[in-house]
Structure formats: structure tokens, C-alpha cells
Amino acid sequence: MFLTTRQQASYILVGMQRRIAARAETARLHDPERTRQVLLQAAFREVYRSGFQSASLDTILAATGVTKGALYYHFGSKEVLGHAVVEEVIADITREKWLRPLQNSTDPIATLIAIVRGTSFRAEDIRYGCPLNNLAQEMSPLDKDFRKRLAKVFDDWQEGVASALMRGQAVGMVRRDLNAGQAASFLIATYEGYTSLAKNAQDANVLKLGVKNIIGWLRSLRTTNAASN
Amino acid sequence: MFLTTRQQASYILVGMQRRIAARAETARLHDPERTRQVLLQAAFREVYRSGFQSASLDTILAATGVTKGALYYHFGSKEVLGHAVVEEVIADITREKWLRPLQNSTDPIATLIAIVRGTSFRAEDIRYGCPLNNLAQEMSPLDKDFRKRLAKVFDDWQEGVASALMRGQAVGMVRRDLNAGQAASFLIATYEGYTSLAKNAQDANVLKLGVKNIIGWLRSLRTTNAASN
Amino acid sequence: MFLTTRQQASYILVGMQRRIAARAETARLHDPERTRQVLLQAAFREVYRSGFQSASLDTILAATGVTKGALYYHFGSKEVLGHAVVEEVIADITREKWLRPLQNSTDPIATLIAIVRGTSFRAEDIRYGCPLNNLAQEMSPLDKDFRKRLAKVFDDWQEGVASALMRGQAVGMVRRDLNAGQAASFLIATYEGYTSLAKNAQDANVLKLGVKNIIGWLRSLRTTNAASN
Amino acid sequence: MFLTTRQQASYILVGMQRRIAARAETARLHDPERTRQVLLQAAFREVYRSGFQSASLDTILAATGVTKGALYYHFGSKEVLGHAVVEEVIADITREKWLRPLQNSTDPIATLIAIVRGTSFRAEDIRYGCPLNNLAQEMSPLDKDFRKRLAKVFDDWQEGVASALMRGQAVGMVRRDLNAGQAASFLIATYEGYTSLAKNAQDANVLKLGVKNIIGWLRSLRTTNAASN
DNA sequence: ACGTGCGGGACGCCCCGTTTGT
DNA sequence: ACAAACGGGGCGTCCCGCACGT
Numbered sequence: 002m003f004l005t006t007r008q009q010a011s012y013i014l015v016g017m018q019r020r021i022a023a024r025a026e027t028a029r030l031h032d033p034e035r036t037r038q039v040l041l042q043a044a045f046r047e048v049y050r051s052g053f054q055s056a057s058l059d060t061i062l063a064a065t066g067v068t069k070g071a072l073y074y075h076f077g078s079k080e081v082l083g084h085a086v087v088e089e090v091i092a093d094i095t096r097e098k099w100l101r102p103l104q105n106s107t108d109p110i111a112t113l114i115a116i117v118r119g120t121s122f123r124a125e126d127i128r129y130g131c132p133l134n135n136l137a138q139e140m141s142p143l144d145k146d147f148r149k150r151l152a153k154v155f156d157d158w159q160e161g162v163a164s165a166l167m168r169g170q171a172v173g174m175v176r177r178d179l180n181a182g183q184a185a186s187f188l189i190a191t192y193e194g195y196t197s198l199a200k201n202a203q204d205a206n207v208l209k210l211g212v213k214n215i216i217g218w219l220r221s222l223r224t225t226n227a228a229s230n
Numbered sequence: 231m232f233l234t235t236r237q238q239a240s241y242i243l244v245g246m247q248r249r250i251a252a253r254a255e256t257a258r259l260h261d262p263e264r265t266r267q268v269l270l271q272a273a274f275r276e277v278y279r280s281g282f283q284s285a286s287l288d289t290i291l292a293a294t295g296v297t298k299g300a301l302y303y304h305f306g307s308k309e310v311l312g313h314a315v316v317e318e319v320i321a322d323i324t325r326e327k328w329l330r331p332l333q334n335s336t337d338p339i340a341t342l343i344a345i346v347r348g349t350s351f352r353a354e355d356i357r358y359g360c361p362l363n364n365l366a367q368e369m370s371p372l373d374k375d376f377r378k379r380l381a382k383v384f385d386d387w388q389e390g391v392a393s394a395l396m397r398g399q400a401v402g403m404v405r406r407d408l409n410a411g412q413a414a415s416f417l418i419a420t421y422e423g424y425t426s427l428a429k430n431a432q433d434a435n436v437l438k439l440g441v442k443n444i445i446g447w448l449r450s451l452r453t454t455n456a457a458s459n
Numbered sequence: 460m461f462l463t464t465r466q467q468a469s470y471i472l473v474g475m476q477r478r479i480a481a482r483a484e485t486a487r488l489h490d491p492e493r494t495r496q497v498l499l500q501a502a503f504r505e506v507y508r509s510g511f512q513s514a515s516l517d518t519i520l521a522a523t524g525v526t527k528g529a530l531y532y533h534f535g536s537k538e539v540l541g542h543a544v545v546e547e548v549i550a551d552i553t554r555e556k557w558l559r560p561l562q563n564s565t566d567p568i569a570t571l572i573a574i575v576r577g578t579s580f581r582a583e584d585i586r587y588g589c590p591l592n593n594l595a596q597e598m599s600p601l602d603k604d605f606r607k608r609l610a611k612v613f614d615d616w617q618e619g620v621a622s623a624l625m626r627g628q629a630v631g632m633v634r635r636d637l638n639a640g641q642a643a644s645f646l647i648a649t650y651e652g653y654t655s656l657a658k659n660a661q662d663a664n665v666l667k668l669g670v671k672n673i674i675g676w677l678r679s680l681r682t683t684n685a686a687s688n
Numbered sequence: 689m690f691l692t693t694r695q696q697a698s699y700i701l702v703g704m705q706r707r708i709a710a711r712a713e714t715a716r717l718h719d720p721e722r723t724r725q726v727l728l729q730a731a732f733r734e735v736y737r738s739g740f741q742s743a744s745l746d747t748i749l750a751a752t753g754v755t756k757g758a759l760y761y762h763f764g765s766k767e768v769l770g771h772a773v774v775e776e777v778i779a780d781i782t783r784e785k786w787l788r789p790l791q792n793s794t795d796p797i798a799t800l801i802a803i804v805r806g807t808s809f810r811a812e813d814i815r816y817g818c819p820l821n822n823l824a825q826e827m828s829p830l831d832k833d834f835r836k837r838l839a840k841v842f843d844d845w846q847e848g849v850a851s852a853l854m855r856g857q858a859v860g861m862v863r864r865d866l867n868a869g870q871a872a873s874f875l876i877a878t879y880e881g882y883t884s885l886a887k888n889a890q891d892a893n894v895l896k897l898g899v900k901n902i903i904g905w906l907r908s909l910r911t912t913n914a915a916s917n
Numbered sequence: 918a919c920g921t922g923c924g925g926g927a928c929g930c931c932c933c934g935t936t937t938g939t
Numbered sequence: 940a941c942a943a944a945c946g947g948g949g950c951g952t953c954c955c956g957c958a959c960g961t
Contacts, residue, residue, distance in 0.1 A: 491940095494940095525940095526940070526941050526942080527941075527942085528940050528941040528942075529940055529941075531940095532940060532941095
């Protein structure tokens with residue numbers, strides 16, 4: 002879902018590589034904000050792959066060339082680093098992929114279909130699944146602070162979809178006999194559910210089938226006289 | 231889903247407590263099969279709560295009163311213990327809650343509705359979610375041996391639902407214009423998706439809404455002249 | 460030195476293989492003495508390769524198919540097993556290779572030269588060196604009971620060489636201006652010294668050179684009118 | 689041999705004790721090089737007494753008051769620590785006792801005799817033998833990295849003796865009909881051989897006799913008109 | 918303010934030599 | 940003679956602070 006477009010993933014990696022390279026050339030000039038971002042991206046990557054609890058700070062450090070002291074200067078603890086990953090990296094991905102397109106959209110159904118259709122089927126994305134859901138499944142039951150931040154991302158997500166649908170209803174493009182909130186919730190649940198199944202089966206076809214079903218369902222939300230997509 | 235009935239969960243805990251108590255009284259009589267089961271149940275519980283990687287063998291040992299040597303005797307490593315949890319405990323729960331009822335069923339839709347309706351809304355079950363899905367999300371990308379075993383549970387589950395639906399089609403109770411395999415897959419994805427959302431939101435109402443939607447969808451699979459449920 | 464002849468080493472291995480094979484065929488017939496011998500040989504091998512402290516009882520057990528209980532029935536502890544290896548296996552090898560030939564010898568110098576010349580240069584024997592010396596270097600400082608048993612093997616060895624030389628002196632074949640005890644001691648020290656150097660260099664040529672030097676020295680012990688060898 | 693002078697051994701121990709005491713007084717100021725040296729000396733001592741495989745990191749830690757984190761910071765593993773013991777402590781001892789005196793010597797035979805005569809007969813040194821040889825006998829067959837480092841020490845040792853003898857030959861103090869390399873090898877083999885025998889017998893007299901024999905042999909290497917020593 | 922070097926301990930899992938109940 | 944259980948270490952890794960430069 003967050004991995005919906007390959008550009009995104011590429012962007013992350015390219016950006017990181019560039020930063021590390023830059024770092025290697027320019028020695029260590031004091032650029033606190035950049036150090037912070039480098040750490041955040043590396044932390045996101047490590048957490049995405051290993052989960053938060055099993056993520057190793059040493060791995061993050063080794064990937065960035067930053068020292069332990071610097072990490073603890075910017076983030077007081079592993080937990081704080083994890084929170085920042087949620088609030089900055091993961092929330093940002095969700096915004097870029099879902100909320101922004103929907104905000105500017107005049108046809109929410111078409112936009113949602115486009116977003117869902119843009120789901121990445123890259124092997125790595127299938128393998129590791131959805132970073133938001135991964136972290137939520139792992140940490141929500143264990144840490145209230147994590148849960149709060151993760152729940153906010155989910156809520157914003159659902160809220161963004163729901164209000165787009167409502168705007169669609171207002172202009173007559175979306176069926177009025179629809180609880181927008183419930184529909185948004187269903188969309189997210191099904192989307193995450195198929196992502197999980199595909200991850201476990203390690204099979205992109207599972208996700209492709211899911212996407213097809215979801216798109217079919219999205220189409221059924223249009224008013225009958227609306228243009229098909 | 232596995233947490234479908236509170237009886238099940240209670241049974242496990244009660245059983246375990248009883249065994250520990252018995253153990254404390256009767257000193258250590260050689261009962262390898264019981265020792266094995268005690269370890270498996272405690273391991274299931276610890277893995278369910280903390281995830282596999284963060285599960286601590288020492289915690290399991292402390293919870294059971296079993297010694298390190300005994301654990302090492304029955305399970306050669308943490309990984310082997312984890313595999314056994316999947317193959318014996320988790321697979322067993324799935325069988326009891328889904329496959330057995332479906333096998334003896336003459337009305338698969340009614341049975342599926344009953345199963346879904348039986349979903350547990352206990353706070354703890356909401357909090358920790360589905361043990362099968364938890365473990366799959368955590369370990370599938372990291373360990374092929376885990377993935378194989380978890381995929382088998384998922385496959386059996388899906389297969390059990392699909393073949394029940396097909397039997398329903400054969401006797402005219404289920405709509406013939408239905409791909410049974412895809413329907414089973416959709417059911418599982420949506421069920422797991424809602425379970426995840428509820429876990430993140432820590433809110434039983436999310437799951438209740440999901441169950442309602444799923445039941446509605448299940449009803450729509452009946453042939454029109456079939457009795458409603 | 461003990462590894463002086465390849466027959467010996469082969470004998471051990473062949474014997475062991477045969478026993479294991481026999482064991483596999485005949486199921487486990489109760490033959491306590493054979494079980495004891497099988498354990499002794501496997502223990503010798505494992506101790507020879509890993510040292511006593513690092514030798515694993517489980518490895519010995521796995522190599523023999525014997526159970527732990529049986530081992531503890533025959534040998535009350537790892538230490539006792541080690542003692543038996545010294546007293547039975549290692550002492551026996553020394554007797555066969557050095558003492559028996561010397562006892563029946565009419566020309567001790569010739570016999571000693573033959574023994575030394577028979578030194579094995581097999582890669583494995585170079586690699587692991589002399590089992591008696593290995594064990595003595597490891598255990599003598601740590602365990603008095605080991606030391607006593609190992610010292611006895613060394614003493615018997617030295618005594619055997621010395622008394623052979625004295626018999627040679629009595630019949631005029633060996634120079635009378637020779638302290639037989641000191642000569643025996645020198646022989647053993649130099650022999651073990653070269654074996655150690657070769658083991659460390661992992662180079663058979665080091666040992667070959669040593670053997671050549673030792674043989675030269677042995678020849679110098681003859682009375683001038685004695686036949687050369 | 690490395691244990692040739694009691695001063696050396698005493699120095700080590702005294703130095704260590706002093707450091708620990710100092711440490712206790714002065715709290716823990718960051719002095720990484722000292723920490724490293726403290727660990728190396730304690731590791732040397734523990735390995736000398738117990739062998740490498742049986743050496744316990746916890747024992748080393750307890751002896752030094754250093755924590756596991758500090759050890760892990762300086763040495764990434766037990767193996768790396770062992771390698772450093774060989775390359776720094778043991779190689780250093782060899783250099784101090786054999787190579788440096790020989791380098792500055794104008795009369796190599798006299799210097800070698802002095803070195804050999806300086807052999808320590810302290811009970812502890814007899815008991816535990818030669819640290820270089822101990823480690824080589826234990827680890828050479830098992831670990832290539834150890835062997836490489838140990839072989840280098842042996843090679844430097846032999847090379848140092850051989851080139852000193854050759855310089856003696858050049859100035860006419862040492863018999864020209866002598867293969868210097870073989871003579872060095874013989875010296876080392878015999879020296880180590882007697883050290884081993886003495887260790888097994890736990891008897892300083894064995895070593896004293898060996899030293900006497902070796903000195904006699906060294907004298908025989910002089911040219912006949914050279915001054916005796 | 919920003920960053921670093923060094924060190925601190927608590928666990929983590931595994932393996933080992935032994936004993937107990939049958 | 941054996942299966943089962945015992946419990947003490949073994950090494951490695953982890954997350955985290957001090958005390959100090961710049």
C-alpha cells in the first residue's frame with residue numbers, strides 16, 4: 002500500500018545512497034538535520050525488514066556511518082527513534098500515496114482505483130508487506146505510545162478516504178446509500194488483508210487478485226449513470 | 231478467528247495452570263508427553279504476546295517450571311520449538327474452529343456465519359489479534375521453514391472453506407456463479423484485515439462491524455430460494 | 460610416535476567401523492565388554508582430536524550409537540573415561556610400538572632405529588601429533604589423577620628404552636660411557652619436540668628431518684666395532 | 689623458555705595487580721589502551737593455565753574488573769582475543785627472551801647458552817610449560833588463523849637463532865660444517881621436548897638435565913680454537 | 918549545539934556433564 | 940541399560956550512558 006508505487010521505494014533508496022556517498026566525500030561536517038534524516042531512513046528500512054524489536058541499532062549505525070553517540074543525541078532511545086519513524090517516515094508515505102491524490106481529486110472513485118491499481122508487485126514489497134501494518138501488528142499491543150501514533154496514521158488514512166467519498170456523494174458521483182466511513186474501513190481492511198495473504202504465500206498473484214476484487218467493488222460504489230473507469 | 235471462542239482460550243490457560251499446580255505438588259515425575267505439551271502451550275502464549283523473535287525461552291521456562299535441559303531435550307532449538315507451535319498448536323486451533331465444523335456441515339453458509347459470529351471480542355483477543363496472522367507477518371519474510379509451515383495452515387484453511395462452498399454449490403444451496411477458491415480467499419483476507427484494524431485501534435467495535443459486513447456478504451452467496459440465516 | 464605405523468591407526472579405524480557396522484546389524488545385544496571397548500575407542504578418537512576438556516560426550520555417543528546411560532554405567536564420569544583412555548588405549552599403543560619390539564630385541568639400537576623410522580607421516584598424524592603428549596600437555600597441570608596415569612606411561616616408555624640400552628651395553632653393542640636413562644630421556648624429548656614442531660608447522664618435512672637426526676644420533680651410540688645399521 | 693626468567697612472569701603479575709588496584713582507586717577514567725592491555729594480560733594468563741578452548745571470558749572479566757561491553761568493544765570475539773594474545777603477548781615474550789639478546793650479540797653461542805641457562809625452574813613455570821607450545825599443540829590442528837599466527841612466532845624464533853649462528857660462522861666463532869637452520873630447529877625441538885617432559889613429570893630436575901644437555905651441545909658448535917663458555 | 922569513544926551490564930540461546938525414575 | 944530431566948555456564952549481542960572534544 003505504501004509500497005504502492007515503485008518510484009517511492011526507489012526514491013528512498015536512491016536518496017539514502019546519495020546521502021551516504023556525500024557523507025563519505027565531505028567528511029563529517031556538522032549537519033544535524035541531515036544526520037537525523039539519514040538515521041530515520043535507515044531506521045525505517047531496518048524496522049521494515051526485521052520488525053522494531055528485532056531491529057538492531059548497530060545495523061542502522063553500520064548502514065549510515067553515524068556513531069552511537071550521534072544517534073542518542075538526536076533520538077534519546079530506540080523507542081523514540083521508532084516513534085519518529087512512524088510519525089515522519091510512515092505517515093509521510095501514507096500522505097503521499099493516498100491523501101494528497103484524494104485531496105485534489107474531483108472523481109474520488111477514479112482516484113482510489115488509480116491508487117490501488119498502482120500497488121507495487123515487486124518481489125521485495127510482496128515479501129515484506131505493508132510497513133504500517135507490520136509495525137502496528139507488532140507494536141500496538143505492546144506499547145501505548147507506539148499505538149497512539151500508529152492509530153493516528155490509520156485514522157488519517159481512513160478519514161481521507163471517507164471524506165473523499167462524501168465529497169463524491171455531494172456531487173452525485175458516489176451512491177448516496179453508502180456509509181462513507183464504513184466503506185473506507187472496508188477498503189483498508191480488505192487491502193491490508195490481501196497484502197498479508199500475499200506476503201505469507203509469497204505470491205504476487207494473490208495480491209493481484211485482491212486488487213482486482215477491490216477495484217470491482219470500488220466501481221460498484223458509483224452512481225449508475227456515472228462514467229465507468 | 232482462532233480466537234473465535236472464548237472457551238478455547240480459557241481452556242488453554244486453565245489447562246496450563248492446572249498442570250503447573252499439579253507439577254508443583256507431585257514433584258517431577260517423568261511424563262515426557264505432558265512436559266512437551268506444557269512447553270508448547272507456554273511457548274504459544276509467549277510467542278502470541280511477544281512475537282517469535284522477541285519471545286524469551288527463559289520466560290517460557292519460568293512460566294512452566296520446566297528446566298532448560300528438558301526444553302533442550304524436547305526441542306533442539308528455539309526455532310524447532312517455534313515450528314512445533316505452528317504445526318501443533320496453531321494448526322490445531324484452526325482445525326477446531328474452522329475445518330471440523332465445516333466438514334460435518336450440510337449448510338456451509340450457515341456454518342460459516344456461525345463461525346464468524348463466534349468471533350471472540352474479549353479484550354485480550356482484540357489486543358493481540360490472530361496468532362496465525364501475527365506469526366506469518368513476522369516470520370514469513372525471514373525464515374523459509376516457518377513460512378512453509380504457516381503457508382500450509384493458511385492453505386488448509388482456505389481449502390476447507392472452498393470445498394465446503396463447492397459442496398454447497400453441488401446441492402444447490404450456494405450460487406453457482408461463484409469461484410469457491412476466490413471466495414474463500416476473500417473471506418480470509420477480509421476477516422484478517424478487520425482483525426488487524428481492530429487490533430490497531432484496540433477497539434472491539436471495529437471487529438464487530440467487520441463481522442457484520444462479512445456475514446452480510448456470506449448471506450449474499452446463497453441461492454435466492456434458499457432459506458435465510 | 461604412537462602413530463608410528465599406519466597399521467596402528469588403520470587398525471583403530473577399521474576396528475571401529477566394523478564394530479559400528481556390527482552393532483547396526485545385530486541390534487543391541489547385551490555385550491558389556493564390547494560396549495566398553497567401543498566407547499573407549501571413540502573416546503580416544505574424540506579426545507585425540509579435540510583435547511579432553513573440549514571433547515564432547517555427545518559426540519562420542521553419536522559416533523557409537525551408545526546411550527548416555529550406558530556410558531555412565533561403564534564409566535562413572537567423563538574423568539573416569541579419560542583415565543581409562545590413558546590406561547588402556549594410550550598405554551597399549553605405547554607398549555605395542557615401543558616396548559614389545561624392544562623386549563624381544565637382541566640389537567636395541569637397530570630396533571630403536573626401526574621404530575623411529577616407522578614413524579607415520581600421514582597428514583592426519585602430522586596434524587594431530589602425539590596423543591600421549593597432547594593429553595599430557597593439556598591435563599597434567601590440571602588434574603593429578605590424569606597426571607599420575609600419564610606419567611606412568613612416560614615412565615614405562617623411558618624405562619623400556621633405558622633397559623634395552625643397558626642390555627646392549629652388557630653385551631657390548633652399546634657404548635659403555637653412556638647414561639642409559641639420560642639417553643632414553645633425550646630420545647623421547649627430541650622425538651616429542653620434533654613431533655610438536657611438525658604439528659605446528661603442519662609440515663611432514665620437519666618431522667622427517669627430526670627422524671633423520673635422531674637416527675644419526677642413535678647410530679652414534681653404537682660401539683665403534685659394532686655393525687652399522 | 690618464554691618462562692625463562694622469573695622476572696618476566698613476576699613483572700606481568702605485579703603489573704596487573706598494580707593496575708587493578710589503581711583502577712579501584714581512581715574510578716574508571718577512559719583509558720582504552722590500558723584496558724586493552726589489562727585484558728590481554730589476563731587473557732594470556734587464563735589461556736596459559738586452562739588452554740584456549742577451556743579459557744572462560746567470564747574468568748578473565750572477573751580477574752580484571754572489566755565488563756563484557758568493554759571486552760566486546762576491544763575484541764570482537766574470543767577468537768580475536770586469542771589471536772591478539774598470540775601476536776602481542778606471546779610474540780613479545782619470545783622477542784624479549786630470544787631475539788633481542790641475539791641481535792645485539794657478538795658471540796651467539798655464549799648468548800644462547802645464557803638464554804638457555806636463564807630458564808625458569810619456578811614450580812608454576814614447570815607446571816604449565818611453554819605458553820607458545822601449549823597453544824600451538826592445542827589450536828594448530830583446529831584453527832587455521834591461530835596456526836598462521838603461531839607459526840609466525842615459531843618461524844621468527846627459528847630464524848633469529850639461525851641467523852645468529854650464521855653471523856657466528858661468518859666471524860669464525862661457529863663451526864662452518866653446520867646447517868644453521870637445522871641446528872636452530874634442533875635446539876627448539878629439544879628445548880620444547882624437555883619442557884614437555886618436565887611438565888608431565890612435574891619435576892624441575894628433568895628440565896635441568898635437559899638444559900645441561902643442550903648447553904653441552906651448544907658448546908660443541910664452537911670452532912675448536914674459540915674460547916669456552 | 919553536535920558528535921564521539923569507551924565502557925556497562927543484562928539477557929539471549931545453546932550445550933554440557935550428570936542424575937533420576939523405570 | 941535408557942529416556943527424561945537438571946541446572947550451570949559458555950559466548951555473543953544488545954540498548955544504553957558517561958566524559959570528553961569541537
